[in-house]
Amino acid sequence: MELFDAVRANLLSPAVLFFALGVLAAVVKSDLRFPEQLYAGLTIYLLVAIGFKGGVAFADAGFAEVWLPAAAAIALGALIPLWSYPILRFWGRMSVVDSAAIAAHYGSVSAVTFIAATNYLTAVGQPFESYASAFLAVMESPAILVGVLLGKRAVPKSGLPALTGSSRQVLHEALFGRSVVLLVGALVVGGLSGAGGMAKVEAFFVTPFQGVLALFLLEMGLVAGRRLGELRKVGVFLLGFGVLMPLVHGFIGVVLGHWTGLSLGGATLLGVLAASASYIAAPAAIRLSLPEANPTLSLTAALAITFPFNLTLGIPYCLAVARWLYTP
Amino acid sequence: MIALKLVTIICEAHARKPLTELLRDVGARGWTAFAVEGNGDKGPRLADIPETANVQLQVIVRPEVAITLLERLEREYFPRYGMIAYASDVQVIRSGKF
Numbered sequence: 001m002e003l004f005d006a007v008r009a010n011l012l013s014p015a016v017l018f019f020a021l022g023v024l025a026a027v028v029k030s031d032l033r034f035p036e037q038l039y040a041g042l043t044i045y046l047l048v049a050i051g052f053k054g055g056v057a058f059a060d061a062g063f064a065e066v067w068l069p070a071a072a073a074i075a076l077g078a079l080i081p082l083w084s085y086p087i088l089r090f091w092g093r094m095s096v097v098d099s100a101a102i103a104a105h106y107g108s109v110s111a112v113t114f115i116a117a118t119n120y121l122t123a124v125g126q127p128f129e130s131y132a133s134a135f136l137a138v139m140e141s142p143a144i145l146v147g148v149l150l151g152k153r154a155v156p157k158s159g160l161p162a163l164t165g166s167s168r169q170v171l172h173e174a175l176f177g178r179s180v181v182l183l184v185g186a187l188v189v190g191g192l193s194g195a196g197g198m199a200k201v202e203a204f205f206v207t208p209f210q211g212v213l214a215l216f217l218l219e220m221g222l223v224a225g226r227r228l229g230e231l232r233k234v235g236v237f238l239l240g241f242g243v244l245m246p247l248v249h250g251f252i253g254v255v256l257g258h259w260t261g262l263s264l265g266g267a268t269l270l271g272v273l274a275a276s277a278s279y280i281a282a283p284a285a286i287r288l289s290l291p292e293a294n295p296t297l298s299l300t301a302a303l304a305i306t307f308p309f310n311l312t313l314g315i316p317y318c319l320a321v322a323r324w325l326y327t328p
Numbered sequence: 329m330i331a332l333k334l335v336t337i338i339c340e341a342h343a344r345k346p347l348t349e350l351l352r353d354v355g356a357r358g359w360t361a362f363a364v365e366g367n368g369d370k371g372p373r374l375a376d377i378p379e380t381a382n383v384q385l386q387v388i389v390r391p392e393v394a395i396t397l398l399e400r401l402e403r404e405y406f407p408r409y410g411m412i413a414y415a416s417d418v419q420v421i422r423s424g425k426f
Contacts, residue, residue: 040378163404169345223377
């Protein structure tokens, strides 16, 4: 019952409805199209807004409160590929590199899913720790690193010469990629400027946030919808994987959040992060370091299966798990 | 006027950074890149988000550099990334720039 109500509240939110509109527009092959620059601009806005708010909350809470759940978030990101890999390899009968690549995508995180989850929690009146965006920042890279190591270790020498400076580029991307710079940078700016700074930018970064997110999800609906055709290529196993793993990872994330002292809302967010799969940072790093992997498999699973699943059902599922866990 | 080679590379966006490293490596002194979209033998390349777009790189080099560049592209980059590359003859002025 609880789950049903939580799902209904989510499905009827403007953000999710606009996402559905985007998917529909793509399916009927409408000529609706966002300029690429608008997509890039909306991404910057959302990351800065969520980072700034997180920084203000981080400064307020202090490092003593944040380090334990943050360490749990990093560990979870690094561990998810370790059990996803054998599942893909032995149950899914995928090749070594494809298993490693997909495992990396699922251990890494989706910022948009996280942002939609904070929006959902706000809408249902569930308080959460805003500094959770720091977890988003630290969970992006560990899984990619583990996935690359899994793939490299197991790949018999492919005979391909290494690209000039490719490992330096992967490292550079992990440390200074635009999402990391924006998110970590905005966290620091928010932390330094505190509540007084927040009062100055609130009218721009907080009040219009839900509208911007709705617009962005309309675009994400188009992006995901255009790739639905690829589902035919990935097979039934990956479909099931893309739906079941978020349920398992979401559960583990919520439990870890509970153990490390987060509130009900904060544990929900850690669950959502664990459940989400990366479709921006992970593909870029994997294309560079595991070129033998088939990008259609991992990108379709993360973007056309897991992202829509989490946006509609995964987020309320994590909240329902948290409510169940936190009920005395 | 001097005869040089214009090498055009059309590739997935993820290949852009590694390719610019290669261009530097073979001794190209400048290049131009722009976002493009189109159709290939694996179907349309959706250019809706920068990460899945196509990029066209154009570089003017001396004929011997063009050969090295195309050979290294074939050996190191074609197995990794979706891309095509071709060379054509061009006449340039200010030959010192290339």
